[in-house]
Amino acid sequence: MAKTTKKRRGPQPTAKAELNVPVRVGQTVEVEITGLNHEGAGVGRVEGYTLFVEGALAGEKVHARVDHVKKNFGFAKMTSVVEASTYRSMPPCPVYDRCGGCSLQHLVYEEQLRHKQQIVRDNLRRIGGFPVEGEGAITVHPTLGMTDPWRYRNKAQVPIGEENGALVGGFYAEKSHSIIDMDECLIQHKANDEAVAAVKKIAAGLNIQPYDEVRHTGLLRHVVAKIGVQTGEVMVVLVTTEETIPRLEELVEAIRTQVSGVTSIVQNVNPDKTNVIFGKKTVTLWGSDVIYDYIGPIKFAISARSFYQVNPAQTEVLYNKTLEYVGATGTETVIDAYCGIGTISLFLAQKSKHVYGVEIVPEAIADANRNAELNGVENATFETGPAEVVIPAWKEQGIRPDVIVVDPPRKGCDEALLATILEMRPQKVVYVSCNPSTLARDLKVLAEAYEVCEVQPVDMFPHTGHVECCSLLVWNGNNE
Numbered sequence: 001m002a003k004t005t006k007k008r009r010g011p012q013p014t015a016k017a018e019l020n021v022p023v024r025v026g027q028t029v030e031v032e033i034t035g036l037n038h039e040g041a042g043v044g045r046v047e048g049y050t051l052f053v054e055g056a057l058a059g060e061k062v063h064a065r066v067d068h069v070k071k072n073f074g075f076a077k078m079t080s081v082v083e084a085s086t087y088r089s090m091p092p093c094p095v096y097d098r099c100g101g102c103s104l105q106h107l108v109y110e111e112q113l114r115h116k117q118q119i120v121r122d123n124l125r126r127i128g129g130f131p132v133e134g135e136g137a138i139t140v141h142p143t144l145g146m147t148d149p150w151r152y153r154n155k156a157q158v159p160i161g162e163e164n165g166a167l168v169g170g171f172y173a174e175k176s177h178s179i180i181d182m183d184e185c186l187i188q189h190k191a192n193d194e195a196v197a198a199v200k201k202i203a204a205g206l207n208i209q210p211y212d213e214v215r216h217t218g219l220l221r222h223v224v225a226k227i228g229v230q231t232g233e234v235m236v237v238l239v240t241t242e243e244t245i246p247r248l249e250e251l252v253e254a255i256r257t258q259v260s261g262v263t264s265i266v267q268n269v270n271p272d273k274t275n276v277i278f279g280k281k282t283v284t285l286w287g288s289d290v291i292y293d294y295i296g297p298i299k300f301a302i303s304a305r306s307f308y309q310v311n312p313a314q315t316e317v318l319y320n321k322t323l324e325y326v327g328a329t330g331t332e333t334v335i336d337a338y339c340g341i342g343t344i345s346l347f348l349a350q351k352s353k354h355v356y357g358v359e360i361v362p363e364a365i366a367d368a369n370r371n372a373e374l375n376g377v378e379n380a381t382f383e384t385g386p387a388e389v390v391i392p393a394w395k396e397q398g399i400r401p402d403v404i405v406v407d408p409p410r411k412g413c414d415e416a417l418l419a420t421i422l423e424m425r426p427q428k429v430v431y432v433s434c435n436p437s438t439l440a441r442d443l444k445v446l447a448e449a450y451e452v453c454e455v456q457p458v459d460m461f462p463h464t465g466h467v468e469c470c471s472l473l474v475w476n477g478n479n480e
């Protein structure tokens with residue numbers, strides 16, 4: 001099911017004269033594509049003016065229709081290929097060009113991996129000012145990809161609506177609130193697709209009213225399905241506008257008997273006029289409050305609302321790399337900043353003396369403590385709060401980490417945290433990042449006292465433009 005929707009750019013009848021650019025909205029142009037940007041759009045020029053062309057690949061000549069112009073660059077959509085790249089492949093997904101969840105399905109997978117490695121290199125050079133070639137260059141390893149890069153997502157979040165009087169669920173059509181019905185997503189675990197399709201059919205059969213986003217009427221807003229890939233346990237979450245569900249017993253009984261692997265049926269109530277999926281109230285309708293999964297040897301309890309990495313196979317690859325870079329032997333004190341539900345912390349606790357995890361969301365820390373208990377881990381301590389406040393406090397308390405691991409959100413580390421790391425000077429910093437540009441910016445700051453030894457890109461989200469990285473930094477021994 002659709003994971004993301006394409007950025008919606010509003011209608012823009014800007015005349016080319018207004019901005020003094022060589023193209024106008026609605027015009028079809030021929031463009032030679034020289035590169036791919038971080039969102040997977042082709043980059044080309046028309047009379048020196050940069051156009052980002054959705055659907056085009058580096059090395060291609062294409063026809064494209066301009067749909068948005070700005071002063072220095074514009075956006076276009078490919079309408080036909082004039083000269084194709086040898087790396088072009090036929091996207092297997094039938095709704096690929098309408099969904100927007102994936103942006104790279106038309107590029108052969110090996111080339112996607114090379115592209116992601118290049119994106120990391122470009123950011124390190126352009127934003128970080130690091131050499132990436134020749135003597136003294138940072139080693140950026142080839143991206144670690146999946147042997148089978150399909151059906152990897154363990155969570156589907158599907159908006160429900162109405163089309164011609166029928167209940168539908170799938171993804172939002174571009175620049176609209178109407179939902180295109182879809183029962184299969186090729187990057188989604190098959191069990192989740194089947195669970196959502198079954199729930200849609202059951203809900204329609206029981207005449208449960210789908211949500212109308214514009215009028216803010218109806219009951220069923222979203223169907224969420226989650227699977228613990230290692231345990232096969234499935235959770236179905238019904239997100240509704242109201243607490244009362246008509247024919248509730250029949251609904252639960254049908255889901256319980258028709259959804260394969262289901263061990264948990266949960267209702268979340270979201271009465272607000274918002275595009276945020278979940279509301280505050282969650283009730284278990286049948287079965288367990290949680291499903292379980294394993295990453296490596298660590299068992300995790302996953303509730304309806306808890307954050308859990310969506311590609312568990314590649315998460316294990318990423319965490320093993322983190323463990324390798326930390327290089328713990330059993331004597332180390334490690335700080336895990338931005339620890340979420342303690343996934344990295346619990347991985348590290350196996351090999352370290354003590355792990356301190358900090359995270360801003362209280363519910364995530366409650367999950368981290370519960371997961372520590374579940375795994376009998378006694379050498380991990382979790383604290384709620386901003387990393388940039390809690391870690392300086394730990395410093396004052398005399399905690400001296402040998403290694404600090406950071407895994408911040410896309411905006412990167414807070415400046416105050418980087419300053420604290422430079423003051424604490426652990427022997428190593430391991431930086432896990434989902435955004436190469438903020439990674440490059442922060443590494444540049446840390447390079448004052450650290451050698452950036454190597455960067456390992458990991459493909460957590462095949463067929464999308466995203467890339468995750470794990471970087472090893474070692475203190476340069478300079479006390480100044």
Ligand SMILES: C[S@@+](CC[C@H](N)C(=O)[O-])C[C@H]1O[C@@H](n2cnc3c(N)ncnc32)[C@H](O)[C@@H]1O
Pocket residue numbers: 307308309337338339340341342343344358359360361364385386387388407408409410414434
């Ligand atoms: C990319 S996630 C990493 C989660 C975890 N390491 C994992 O692998 O599942 C970033 C986490 O940072 C948390 N966060 C955001 N800002 C924070 C801050 N200032 N201090 C501590 N945690 C923060 C978010 O809530 C989120 O859980």
